Amino acid sequence: MAEKQTSIVAIVTTKQENIKGGAPTFTVENKETLQKTSTSIAKILGATAHEINPDTIIIVRR
Amino acid sequence: MDKYLLAVIIGIVFGCLSRFVLLRTDFRQYPTYPQGRIIHLSFGFIAAFIGAVAIPAVLKSDWTAVTFLGLAATQFREVRKMERDTLEKIDEQELVKRGSPFIEGMAQAFESRNYLVMFTALVTTLFSVFTPWLGILGGGVMLVIVKFKRSGKLLADVADITEGEIRFEGPNLYIGDIHIKNVGLEDSRKVIKERAAGAIINPKNENSIVTLSYLGQRQAMLHHVANVLGAYIDSGEPDFIPLSKRDMEDGRIGLFLMPQEKDFNQIKKVLENVPILDSAIRLPSEADKGKRKNPQK
Numbered sequence: 410m411a412e413k414q415t416s417i418v419a420i421v422t423t424k425q426e427n428i429k430g431g432a433p434t435f436t437v438e439n440k441e442t443l444q445k446t447s448t449s450i451a452k453i454l455g456a457t458a459h460e461i462n463p464d465t466i467i468i469v470r471r
Numbered sequence: 472m473d474k475y476l477l478a479v480i481i482g483i484v485f486g487c488l489s490r491f492v493l494l495r496t497d498f499r500q501y502p503t504y505p506q507g508r509i510i511h512l513s514f515g516f517i518a519a520f521i522g523a524v525a526i527p528a529v530l531k532s533d534w535t536a537v538t539f540l541g542l543a544a545t546q547f548r549e550v551r552k553m554e555r556d557t558l559e560k561i562d563e564q565e566l567v568k569r570g571s572p573f574i575e576g577m578a579q580a581f582e583s584r585n586y587l588v589m590f591t592a593l594v595t596t597l598f599s600v601f602t603p604w605l606g607i608l609g610g611g612v613m614l615v616i617v618k619f620k621r622s623g624k625l626l627a628d629v630a631d632i633t634e635g636e637i638r639f640e641g642p643n644l645y646i647g648d649i650h651i652k653n654v655g656l657e658d659s660r661k662v663i664k665e666r667a668a669g670a671i672i673n674p675k676n677e678n679s680i681v682t683l684s685y686l687g688q689r690q691a692m693l694h695h696v697a698n699v700l701g702a703y704i705d706s707g708e709p710d711f712i713p714l715s716k717r718d719m720e721d722g723r724i725g726l727f728l729m730p731q732e733k734d735f736n737q738i739k740k741v742l743e744n745v746p747i748l749d750s751a752i753r754l755p756s757e758a759d760k761g762k763r764k765n766p767q768k
Contacts, residue, residue: 444656444657444658447655447656448656448658451655451656451710452707455706455707455708455709456709457655457709457710458654458655458656458659458710459642459653459654459655460641460642460653460654460655466655466656467655471709
């Protein structure tokens with residue numbers, strides 16, 4: 410269980426104005442699309458999705 | 472000469488028998504059947520042979536032979552390396568990893584078992600040189616000792632296991648009151664609510680708190696449960712990977728498990744039988760850290 414480099418690979422948000430650069434950002438319309446988009450990105454990348462706040466989900470690879 | 476031959480044969484037979492007693496392929500599917508078993512039985516035979524000829528060599532004052540035996544014995548160090556390499560290769564492809572401390576423990580066990588075989592053969596031959604019947608009796612006693620000495624402590628000896636309730640506070644997953652992780656996807660949360668099982672390991676004393684905090688020991692628990700009860704996971708589904716988290720306040724361990732069968736009695740039984748790894752055993756209570764037992768002194 411050695412700790413490996415953790416990195417944010419994508420950000421999915423409904424409030425674009427709160428995000429400043431870094432990882433690729435996907436802006437979505439509402440909560441429903443937020444979940445849908447995050448699910449597909451997480452499944453495609455084999456990464457984990459974490460909810461930062463109700464408007465933003467980050468996709469993290471460990 | 473005949474006397475020695477009989478003694479050596481009795482020694483080898485008991486040595487091989489003890490290797491046989493020590494070798495068991497169980498749910499761990501290791502050693503693999505039949506190749507792995509053949510490797511270990513032949514190693515056992517060689518070890519038994521070395522142990523058996525040692526005493527006659529000394530009795531005949533054949534010092535060259537004794538020296539060579541010593542050399543041969545060091546070769547068994549290789550057994551540990553061999554096991555470690557194989558297990559590490561296998562572990563790379565495992566869905567729930569054993570973890571290197573667990574592998575190290577298994578490799579150590581294989582090496583030490585060969586020495587036990589050697590010792591059994593040696594003791595048996597020592598008695599057989601005088602009276603063959605005494606040798607057989609001694610060999611039998613050694614087999615019993617070997618059989619009972621082989622197993623170490625189990626998790627049930629150092630901790631109590633209770634069921635932990637799975638619950639979500641927003642996206643945060645808790646087992647009882649221990650925070651496990653943040654799950655962002657609603658689909659995953661739903662699956663976790665339906666299928667996950669939680670267990671809380673309560674250490675019994677000061678020593679077991681430190682023992683259980685060891686990541687290798689925790690990984691061994693997760694591996695055991697996944698191995699025996701199956702795991703509802705696949706590669707590329709990191710949301711369901713079993714996790715262990717520690718309550719830093721009192722050292723309790725929360726286990727987040729995704730077994731194929733969600734029956735806490737079975738999970739408890741499996742967890743109770745998890746071996747405590749040699750490398751995890753810590754005894755802080757034995758250390759002098761200036762804590763006074765009797766303040767009046």
